Structure formats: structure tokens, C-alpha cells
Amino acid sequence: MTEALFNKSDVCVVPPTLIVELKEKAQVAPRRRFRLCMHRSHQDLVQEMIIVFCQDSHIPIHRHVGNRSESFHVIEGKLTVLLYDDAGSLIQEVALGQPGSSRASIYRVSSPLWHTVRLESEFVVLHEIGTGPFDPQQQEEQPEWVTVR
Numbered sequence: 001m002t003e004a005l006f007n008k009s010d011v012c013v014v015p016p017t018l019i020v021e022l023k024e025k026a027q028v029a030p031r032r033r034f035r036l037c038m039h040r041s042h043q044d045l046v047q048e049m050i051i052v053f054c055q056d057s058h059i060p061i062h063r064h065v066g067n068r069s070e071s072f073h074v075i076e077g078k079l080t081v082l083l084y085d086d087a088g089s090l091i092q093e094v095a096l097g098q099p100g101s102s103r104a105s106i107y108r109v110s111s112p113l114w115h116t117v118r119l120e121s122e123f124v125v126l127h128e129i130g131t132g133p134f135d136p137q138q139q140e141e142q143p144e145w146v147t148v149r
Helices: 016-028
Strands: 004-006 033-037 046-054 070-076 078-084 090-097 106-109 114-119 123-131
Touching: 016 033, 016 046, 016 123, 046 114, 070 078, 070 090, 078 106, 090 106
Parallel strands: 004 033
Antiparallel strands: 033 046, 046 123, 070 106, 070 123, 078 090, 078 114
């Protein structure tokens, strides 16, 4: 089962009904997440997605290889980004939430820091933007110091 819808149009609009559909798909997806790829190709220089995570989805600690950046804009829910140094020590926690909450709603990382997220609501809906092109075989790595779940 695929965990993504891909935009095929010159104009990509995300109405509330589509968010509901993404949540429904996330609930039955094997990794408990689902995304809408708003970009048209893995070769695009900007990779832009709406991602829905169920609270029990697991995002392994990883870092992006190469000169890549990543930013989140929280649309719904709350999470904390956990950042680690090369030895595996937690160096920063960034609490994020939807606009109107007491938390920041936008986050960006521009260097290859080890990171993961702790999901803290039933659903988290993100607008994520990353630099492309995207090669799933070479875009991120997991640290040796992590115990595999």
C-alpha cells in the first residue's frame, strides 16, 4: 500500500476535506502516516508535502545527507522536535503546535543534525518543505548509536 498521493496539476489546493481524507488514509497505513506530495516530481528542487501522522507513528532518529534543509509548519496538533549531537545526547527540544496555541508553529533546520519528532496529539498535520531533488536511497541516514526499535 502506498502512503502518498501525488499532485499531477499545475495548481495544488488543499481544502479541509482533503485533510480529512489524509487522516483516514493515515489511520490504515502501515506506518500510521500519509502524505500529499504537492510537488510534481522527486526531481523538483523544492519538495513540498502535507503530512498527517497518527500519534503512534514512529519516526526514527535520522539526519539528512548533503546540503538539505527541512522546515515544518504545523497545521493541526502538537509535537516536539528532538535534536541530538553526534554522540546521541539530546541537545534541544523544539515544541511546536498549530497556530493559536502557546507553541511555535514553524520550524526549520538547515544543517545535518540528528533529529526525530515526538507526536503529542491524536493527529499531527504538517506542511513540510525540503530541498530536492529527492533520492530515497541517499537522502538520510540513521545513527549507529540508536537501538533499533
